[in-house]
Amino acid sequence: MEALQELFGVDTPSEAIYWAIAALSSSVLGVQTLLSLVGLDLDVDLDFDIGGDDVTLSAILTFLGMGSWSAILFKSQTDMGEGGILLTSLIAGIVGFGTVVLLINKMKNLENSGNVEIKNAIGKVAEVYLGIPESRTGEGQVQLLVQGRLVIFDALTDGKKIETGKEVIVYDVEEGKLLVELYDNKELSSAKVLD
Helix, strand or coil: CHHHHHHHCCCCHHHHHHHHHHHHHHHHHHHHHHHHHCCCCCCCEEEEEECCEEEEHHHHHHHHHHHHHHHHHHHHHCCCCHHHHHHHHHHHHHHHHHHHHHHHHHHHHHHHCCCCCHHHHCCCEEEEEECECHHHCCCEEEEEEECCEEEEEEEEECCCCECCCCEEEEEEEECCEEEEEECCCCCCCCCCCCC
């Protein structure tokens, strides 16, 4: 312990521990960040989660770094006792940890929601973007909100031609194309929409 105190130029063993944790966690987090900038992702998911959110190595390193740096700051700038410093540094670490877990999981959700599942269009009302020829003699296009995104899909109808700007309801998907029929704000006469 005396070697750490001498290395960091501090008077107490607790300060030496705070400095060691701060230096190590910040160094590893810094290297990890620099490597991610060049395309190497060394952040690993750990084998547990909190409330459905994955915990990563970055979150643990942030907890250690924020906690130890705040302990160093409180030790040098306040007259708090060891218990108060430990408590406030734990709170700072938990806030940093929670923020990183939240942000990383939000980013993962963005990655996962990049692909729109066409089957999620079934049962939704769409607007005809490009006229749809009658009786599947050709395809048109419709636009609608799916998974919170405005998307355009190719569409077919079994009925009469549907003009641009009309509202349709999607009742099925076939070979990557939506099957639609004119929507008149009433229940579908054919009751085709699948649950």
